[in-house]
Amino acid sequence: MKILVIVPAYNEEKNILNVCKELDKKSSFLDYIVINDCSTDNTKNILKENNINYIDLPYNLGIGGTVQTGYKYALEHDYDIAIQFDGDGQHDAEYIQKICEPIISKNVNLVIGSRNLEPEICEFKSTFMRRVGNKIISSIISKLYRIKITDATSGFRAADKKTIRLFCEKYDFKYPEPISLVKAIKSNLVVTEESVNMKYRLGGESSIKISNSIVYMIQVLINIII
Amino acid sequence: MSIFLKVSLTIITIIYIMSILISIKRSKLNSHISLFWLISGFGLLIILCIPNLVEFISIKLGFEKTSNMIFFFTIFVAFWLLYIITIKVSENYERSVKLTQEIGLLQNRIHKLEEKYCDTNKS
Numbered sequence: 001m002k003i004l005v006i007v008p009a010y011n012e013e014k015n016i017l018n019v020c021k022e023l024d025k026k027s028s029f030l031d032y033i034v035i036n037d038c039s040t041d042n043t044k045n046i047l048k049e050n051n052i053n054y055i056d057l058p059y060n061l062g063i064g065g066t067v068q069t070g071y072k073y074a075l076e077h078d079y080d081i082a083i084q085f086d087g088d089g090q091h092d093a094e095y096i097q098k099i100c101e102p103i104i105s106k107n108v109n110l111v112i113g114s115r116n117l118e119p120e121i122c123e124f125k126s127t128f129m130r131r132v133g134n135k136i137i138s139s140i141i142s143k144l145y146r147i148k149i150t151d152a153t154s155g156f157r158a159a160d161k162k163t164i165r166l167f168c169e170k171y172d173f174k175y176p177e178p179i180s181l182v183k184a185i186k187s188n189l190v191v192t193e194e195s196v197n198m199k200y201r202l203g204g205e206s207s208i209k210i211s212n213s214i215v216y217m218i219q220v221l222i223n224i225i226i
Numbered sequence: 227m228s229i230f231l232k233v234s235l236t237i238i239t240i241i242y243i244m245s246i247l248i249s250i251k252r253s254k255l256n257s258h259i260s261l262f263w264l265i266s267g268f269g270l271l272i273i274l275c276i277p278n279l280v281e282f283i284s285i286k287l288g289f290e291k292t293s294n295m296i297f298f299f300t301i302f303v304a305f306w307l308l309y310i311i312t313i314k315v316s317e318n319y320e321r322s323v324k325l326t327q328e329i330g331l332l333q334n335r336i337h338k339l340e341e342k343y344c345d346t347n348k349s
Contacts, residue, residue: 035330055330061323069327076331173323 003100004079005032006070008063009087013042020052022093023085030096033073034087037066063155064173071159071167083158090124091156095196099158102192109189110163112149112181113156113196124198133217137178140224145185149193152178156196163189172223175216179223227277236274243267262307 005023009016016034023032033053036044038060047054055069067084074082081103085091095113102108115122116138126134130153138152155177159167166187172179185191246263249255255263273280284295 033334053334055334057326057330059326061326065323065327068323069330072327073331073334 001029001081001104002077002079003030003081003083003096004070004074004077005030005083005085005096006067006074007032007034007085007087008037008066008070009034009039009043010037010060010063010066011039011041011043012087013039013046015089016043016087017046017050019085019087019089020050022089026093026096030083031079032085033070035066035069037061037063062173064171064176067176068167068171071164071171074164075168079164080161081158082164084155086155090198090200092197092199095156095194096158099156099194099196102194103158103160106192107190108192109160110181110184110191111158112151112154112191112193113158114151114154114193115196115198116150117193117195121195121197124200129213133213136217137220137224140221141178141182141185144224145182147185147191149181149191151193152181154196156198175220175223178220182224232274236271239267239270239274243271259310266303 007016007019007023012019020032020034023030031053033055034047035055036047036057038057044054044056046052047056055073057066057069061069070084071082081100083096083099085093085096091113099111099113102111115124115126116134125131134151134153138149141147141152142149157177163184166184166189167180170183181191243264246255246260246267250260250264280296281292284292287295289295289298
């Protein structure tokens with residue numbers, strides 16, 4: 001089983017090295033690639049100096065286009081599982097094996113690392129607005145497609161070959177997490193969730209700001225419905 | 227309409243059509259959208275040449291005033307065009323994203339090949 005961890009990074013000079021060190025500990029069973037989304041800080045040099053496998057995008061694509069690059073890399077190099085893993089140190093590498101498990105043993109196509117399945121193991125609590133938005137989106141998806149989803153906006157997920165191929169064809173650039181999840185469900189792929197831990201951000205800034213959250217909700221809902 | 231106004235409008239319209247034709251010749255406009263601009267130019271010319279044509283149409287269509295009809299159609303066409311352009315912009319954006327990703331992937335591949343090449347040369 002070839003496993004690839006996709007690490008999107010935009011201005012993560014403070015965190016990226018720690019994230020890579022965490023992933024290095026798991027290097028016996030996985031490879032990883034950092035995708036530098038045209039960072040304006042020192043991220044690229046750090047990657048270069050430390051001899052980390054990375055892709056450097058010539059201009060800023062945003063989270064969706066960056067992650068899709070990783071899926072394209074996974075397809076090109078024939079990986080069996082691709083895991084999306086944030087470059088800000090929020091995700092816990094200890095749970096990588098756990099979210100791969102359903103793909104290996106139960107023929108699941110996409111596994112979402114959920115923060116809300118077992119809230120007691122998750123250190124990180126996001127803001128009230130975001131939790132409400134996430135809850136609304138997740139419950140709409142759950143009701144519409146009769147599938148239990150508690151964390152549709154989680155960026156910690158594992159995809160098998162079929163899903164990788166689907167994401168390479170089409171991946172939303174702006175609000176990729178919930179929209180790609182719906183796309184996978186609509187394409188009759190098997191989706192499950194595993195509870196994971198998320199840490200507090202070590203530094204850097206989140207890609208979603210509160211002012212955008214209403215626009216986020218509306219856009220996602222339109223995409224879910226049509 | 228005074229003769230002076232009519233003549234100057236006709237001249238402006240002809241310049242307009244000429245500049246569209248020049249743009250097509252220099253391939254600044256691609257064929258699909260250029261057709262629209264050409265039709266608009268010739269349409270204006272026809273309106274100028276046949277007096278009372280616009281009034282006749284607006285009465286037949288039931289507009290209270292001719293200017294209402296002209297505003298209605300101009301705004302409608304302008305919105306439609308804006309819509310088409312927005313679609314084109316998103317198409318182009320998607321293409322540029324694809325190219326950017328491809329460049330990134332290729333660079334990564336070249337980098338690895340270079341390393342491999344250096345290693346084999348050393349040994």
